[in-house]
Amino acid sequence: MWKDRNISTFIACESTYKEADTVLFGAPFDGTTTFRPGTRFAAEVMRMESYGLETYSPYLDRDMEDYSIFDGGDLELPFGNKEKALDAIEDAVKTILTDGKRPFMIGGEHLVSLPAIKACYEKYPDLHVIHFDAHTDLREDYMGEPLSHSSVIRRAWDFLGDGRINQFGIRSGLREEFKWAAEGHTNLTKFNLEGLKETIDSLKGKPVYLTIDLDVLDPSVFPGTGTPEPGGISFHDLQGAIKMMETLDIIGLDVVELAPHYDQSGASTAVACKTVRELLLTIQK
Amino acid sequence: MWKDRNISTFIACESTYKEADTVLFGAPFDGTTTFRPGTRFAAEVMRMESYGLETYSPYLDRDMEDYSIFDGGDLELPFGNKEKALDAIEDAVKTILTDGKRPFMIGGEHLVSLPAIKACYEKYPDLHVIHFDAHTDLREDYMGEPLSHSSVIRRAWDFLGDGRINQFGIRSGLREEFKWAAEGHTNLTKFNLEGLKETIDSLKGKPVYLTIDLDVLDPSVFPGTGTPEPGGISFHDLQGAIKMMETLDIIGLDVVELAPHYDQSGASTAVACKTVRELLLTIQK
């Protein structure tokens, strides 16, 4: 008793940094959210609520207690200074990669993925991205701002280029964004996960960054987000997709856009936590 | 800057009345609601929340910005005087029809559909009704009251007569109501949308009034309503049905029964807004 100050981690993420091969951390930033902010609280609330889960997955027949995962807590990010916040995330991911570990980030709004993808790309120039989302996130800018949660994938494209980005579940965007994607810039699957199997097969052996905007799920499954967009995929769809990814070489990943204040029942937080657990177990080798 | 007093419309409904071919308006009445009132706030809240949507529909490949839709705001309806409220709605719909435009009403409780259907029927005596709902709404009366949200379709039958009303998704009602419908008074499809395609085909060229009680959706999709009735259709079902209606000649329509105070997450309001957007785009010629 009383040895340590109170430690609070995502369930079963109790490895030390040194021993861990996966590093979980929160990126509590929601500064460019246009509709309803609040994703900054996601990682903190998920740590508390993750104890409603078991560490064992009957889907994967794996148990988190068999793996070495470190939870480093939330990064300290300056609100109201987007550039500094993104820089801090990029630095954190670089450190993790340099130390030979896999970064697993919990957002925050989707813009936090940009510096993470960038850091991974710098280490893995052959990087491919799998992107689950309700929204295209391909805007050139938002009210003149090039750095925004609705342009995050477009900004990643700026350095990744054509043919590297695979989008699934997309059901909302400007007409121009869908057109731009269709011109060959990204592989965009509308409404559902059709073709995911083929994409996964084609990416075998290549370094992959996986970014899951949880609003890819239908709002019935995941109401707790800033911009609920009806018509999404089910939890079964998402869980099946994760299982399918066991063969991939995921070198970095994130789960973003839980906004706990819109989740009165706690069901969305439970979905986010279970998604993280399944991902943590899937990426272990 | 500062030219006009603050204007608040449903997203992209920025035409003038004169130029519009569709007139959106709210009917904030919930005076006969037996269970949980509050639908009177629906249209007002939907205007605010509609900005979480995009104006473009990837389902229909159409954009609201290409059409002329006017949002006239909410009618002023006297609470506690059902008759005056219904008369005011009837007058509003008549004016819109007389001016050669299509009325699109946002309820309020379902009783608001009655005067709208009546006004349409007076202009189009060959009117047919498509009715999506969890509830039969075919009561002869409710505690002695003939005018009630649970008898609205029965009251429409009073003037439309047999064979004009097509009900889908129905899963709640008195035994007598189901019997009465089965005697040939309405075409009632239980539980789902089976036969919708055939109904649509048979109505080609005829004037149709479409009334969607959003509680036809499962409460998982649409909890924000006065009387949630489990076992409903999915958003995919509803969205597919709307797309199917492109061939119909819808001369008036409504979407009713969102009760925003039971929608803490905002997901139900998002469903209502997206339904309205898809309908607005589907009925355009």
Added chain:
Amino acid sequence: MWKDRNISTFIACESTYKEADTVLFGAPFDGTTTFRPGTRFAAEVMRMESYGLETYSPYLDRDMEDYSIFDGGDLELPFGNKEKALDAIEDAVKTILTDGKRPFMIGGEHLVSLPAIKACYEKYPDLHVIHFDAHTDLREDYMGEPLSHSSVIRRAWDFLGDGRINQFGIRSGLREEFKWAAEGHTNLTKFNLEGLKETIDSLKGKPVYLTIDLDVLDPSVFPGTGTPEPGGISFHDLQGAIKMMETLDIIGLDVVELAPHYDQSGASTAVACKTVRELLLTIQK
């Protein structure tokens, strides 16, 4: 007017105890809940909200008004004394069985099923159990406590033995629990209701106790529970399963784990009420 003090029952459960063949009652106990308590309020809230339903089921074409069901209200259970509370439940169920009636209990947490199953087992030594749940509930103990909501089925196995317990929809538990079940102690179906038809056929003519932990439903359908576990069955699945059970000889049953305070929209309570109605109509002969 003013003949009786205010009576509050589940809708259409207005028989006297003497005339009733089914006795509905609440067991407001949640003393071993590990995550989020509050199921103690379920029965009381369900009585109020049941009036949002109709008494007629279009699924079964039966009407509650044709049957004799008594609602005895909530048992008075001492909070903070698990043993006394369980004893009181066991006594109540014994009395009902002795009087030749069928007990239908509304929980409360799942541990309340234990004394009910025990009382039924004492009258029907050939008892079989059908168990719908997200969780295995097969722990040997919880933090050293053998009596806990997460060990309730294991405790029932203590006296029922192998081959009597049929579990469906299970998607969460310790690795050991799944292993233990797979050793032949229970018939455990993971994730869904596969094989339910075969189980029902094999139990024809045998006395069956049915215990439904409502968290077997997906949290999108039923968020209002203490431990939401994503990936569950739909309401259609549950409703179909109930209908399938018409041929069974259900001699006692319960519905547990609604936690109304996590059900801001009321949709979960509506699901619980409709489940109870469908069960009440299905078990009538």
Added chain:
Amino acid sequence: MWKDRNISTFIACESTYKEADTVLFGAPFDGTTTFRPGTRFAAEVMRMESYGLETYSPYLDRDMEDYSIFDGGDLELPFGNKEKALDAIEDAVKTILTDGKRPFMIGGEHLVSLPAIKACYEKYPDLHVIHFDAHTDLREDYMGEPLSHSSVIRRAWDFLGDGRINQFGIRSGLREEFKWAAEGHTNLTKFNLEGLKETIDSLKGKPVYLTIDLDVLDPSVFPGTGTPEPGGISFHDLQGAIKMMETLDIIGLDVVELAPHYDQSGASTAVACKTVRELLLTIQK
């Protein structure tokens, strides 16, 4: 066990009608509410929550268990038919008065007070009214409707006449209403309870009807109401005022305008319940 169907009363109101000298009942009507409806649920929720109280008042050193109070439950009132609803209330109050008992009504919106005051006036032509409220409720009509929650006291004046109505705590109304009162029609005290002692003294020996719109309390104390109006009295003020009324001959009374859906914490319902308890104990002789 199992003698009676489930009985649900306000705490300690367990007398039979015959033995009771006070008859508590609910009037679940909110049909003319202009802003946020929902007071129809007040009495039902208060019965459940009253068990958070004790039956003993340390303020009055009296215990409810020493008195004979009957809780007759909620009247069945037809939604959407104001006239019938008001008639039903008037009949109920007349019956109670004819039977030599004191009526204590729980609203509902404030309009329910009108038929109750009327029935009392018919038995006691010398009736005086004490009215606690944030709002004047003296409108001639509301959007042309003479019967409305915002004209209830004006309608009572129609038959009571000048000098009979004493208003306290008033802080909202039309300029005309304040003027009209100031012309001598009612004794209106703005903002607080100044002069209440004098009023009580002057009414000694006369029959008094007490109507308390709970929004007289500051919204910090009582947020759970349709039209929160900042600047009200404290609970201490209200409790002190009730105690002061021990010397009055209150022959009928009501407490109105709790809207439980706006009371997430339950604090407003607790205030309403404690107010009812203190009143019930104060009026006993």
Added chain:
Amino acid sequence: MWKDRNISTFIACESTYKEADTVLFGAPFDGTTTFRPGTRFAAEVMRMESYGLETYSPYLDRDMEDYSIFDGGDLELPFGNKEKALDAIEDAVKTILTDGKRPFMIGGEHLVSLPAIKACYEKYPDLHVIHFDAHTDLREDYMGEPLSHSSVIRRAWDFLGDGRINQFGIRSGLREEFKWAAEGHTNLTKFNLEGLKETIDSLKGKPVYLTIDLDVLDPSVFPGTGTPEPGGISFHDLQGAIKMMETLDIIGLDVVELAPHYDQSGASTAVACKTVRELLLTIQK
């Protein structure tokens, strides 16, 4: 009917811009909020909820219908670009001042006051500020950022200098901030409004900017804010203070920090609306 697109203003703010002497507008910015964001929705929600008020103030015996106030709606501000947002606010206020009108801004977070004060200062170099708040807002910077809601008054001091800023109700801040104020930079009154009368007297005839952070109120009165700080003033205190300001020459003002999503009951929004009404009536000459 149907002349105009739907207009939505704060109650009785229906003047045209040209005729108005006061211009109400919203500044929906919360980009530097450190704790709980969401003040961006305040003005929009207040417009809707203001209709729960009357236009007449019995405190001031004035009626909004007698004055010419224009509601210009919310400014369009780019999220995620603090500098542009502040510039847009400064421009708006300058335009209003240039046109000889009085700006009345509804925040948003407190940082929006900075450009408004600056614009007023440029027109009125003799400007004094009265500042009601729970927090000092005097930080030199926040995590290195000089522009933040917790440094807004310090930034205003940068150009106003010593002796111009009068702070009331302050009960939270860094030790350094209190020290810095005490060195003579601002007149800071801790905990309450002591000395307000003297301050008002001393400012007679001078141009005053009034900025009210509503969290100066106790959280019991005003829970709906990002950083509730117990121990604040009552609504009576605030209302009395406003009345006292009738003699001042307020040339610009704002009311900030309502966060509607933390105001489930609506009571905080009602407080904000009534505060705005009383201010609007007080500043009219």
Added chain:
Amino acid sequence: MWKDRNISTFIACESTYKEADTVLFGAPFDGTTTFRPGTRFAAEVMRMESYGLETYSPYLDRDMEDYSIFDGGDLELPFGNKEKALDAIEDAVKTILTDGKRPFMIGGEHLVSLPAIKACYEKYPDLHVIHFDAHTDLREDYMGEPLSHSSVIRRAWDFLGDGRINQFGIRSGLREEFKWAAEGHTNLTKFNLEGLKETIDSLKGKPVYLTIDLDVLDPSVFPGTGTPEPGGISFHDLQGAIKMMETLDIIGLDVVELAPHYDQSGASTAVACKTVRELLLTIQK
């Protein structure tokens, strides 16, 4: 970066155990709560929300950063086994006292105070208790159970005896409880804090245990509790009382009964956090 697993403490409680003179810890037990459970989450939520405070108190002119306080997190307590839970708390407090430190416990329901008081009494046989509460907590038993949150002070009296317990703010209880106290067993002040100064003076130099049930506050100030009891003290009252206690020798203390799920706005949690901060600063020597 990444040195430690994520540490989560109450703001500024970052000392090691060894260096600390005060040990803060949570006792997440609510197993005997009769009305609305949920206090088990209080300490965890307070740690998160405490960052909305500053570390400096302008009331006391002290800063938490100047003191050595250790936050040991929540004890692991077995739900559903009252005896083991109470034993675990007693052991924890004993250890702290043995190590020469001061225990500061955050409940949990009030019963958690019993083992803490007991452990303190064993070290300090001359112990006196100051008890702030809305409820007497002096029941001999609750439904036959001697160990219950409503008998906690009576159980403490069992070993402390007459004249050692000083109760303030009490406004709810059985008639028998008030009588029993009045017989000289405890010093009970009804409704408010009258006589606190005298009590403090009389206890100078004696070891004091302070237990604050936060429901001593009025529900307007502190709605987030299981049994809101109107008519309580204000935050100013409580803050003043704490300041008054600077002269006492408080050798152990607790703050209990925050139930975060009834605190949608977060205001109650803020009150609890600020109370803890003020207490932590007051007890430092």
